[in-house]
Amino acid sequence: MKTSSITRLAILGTMSELHKQPISYDLDSLKKVVVDVSPDLLCAEITADAWEREDMSKASLEVRDALAPVIASTDIVLIPISPSLEQYADFKPDFGWRQRLVRTFDRLLRWGQIQADNVQAVNGMWFETFCHTVCWFNEALWTAEDRVAWEKQNEEMVSNIIHAVQRDAGRRLLVVVQCQRVHQLIPLLRAHDDLLKLVDYQEL
């Protein structure tokens, strides 16, 4: 029985690949956190079409190798929230000095990720601040068109999350997305504090 119609929502940033290159990341720790938190609903970065066709070919490593197996054997229901296939890496400039600078920031991000190769570290204060700063500089180097497209994609993701909250109010909802999105999604979700309460994933 529901005790409150306010949904408790936590965001978990993940980083299992960078510009389509696999990097060291402990997917087992992601599985363990999801099983331990055991949310009612889990929003993940995959399109509804791909999820319903069980097509994992374009899904990120964390969805394909960690989240999907956990979903298959537990009561957690996955809500696909990606409006399109593009990920952070797809928005980089194609050429010129901007591209070279973005590559430099990518190397920095890769270095940071090597220091933070599991769920706890990626969602720790140090890496969140580092990732947010590097991503902010990176996004400033993108073309205006790409920035708009990236922001639109994040807004559509939040819209899909809000639909899930409205469809099934009062549940425990975990949003698992690329860590590069976290600082975009949080302010957008905070605007819906009449429907949801943002909490740390450890307090969900």
Place this chain on the structure above:
Amino acid sequence: MKVLSNITISIGGGRELDNAALSALAANLPGLRVVPLGSNPPPQVLVWDVRTDLEELPVVSRDTAILLLVEEAGLDSLPEAVTGLFSRDEPPAALGVAIRQVARGEQYLSPTFAIKILQNHRTKTSFDESQKSNFELLTNREREVFDLLAQGLSNKAIASRLYLSVRTVEGHLANIYSRLGVHSRTEAMLIAVKDK
């Protein structure tokens, strides 16, 4: 972090090698813990591999739900403690969903069995007109849940199809049973099929 405790299960009934394989599978499914049959406290769920008949099924604690692993749903009478029938044709990961469902006190029926049972009973069951009129009391969402129930889907499968939590689906099912005046999933499914 609030960590939910593991569901304890015991495995029995099958050949030693089959039991060992099932135990290994269950131990690898998240949130489950395999304990010996007869352990204290008793397991929450006993997964019993039915090879021939149910004569060897042990008497279990009232707190233990039994999930039978069977070839086909041809068992004439089932002990009260049996609340789940799991087909050997289901994917291994579905075992985790079935165990969770019976552990919560719900019934579990593999979709292939559900359809066979419904086909067998379709012509035998009488349809109460008052139950038919009660369909109008169902909300749109309850009607959606009811239609998926008629297809033999498990609670998890219904929840996944409608992008709702399993708890919400269980809440809708409780409302549906109450409005239709039935007491079990099977009764509701029979009415649902008759409505088609």
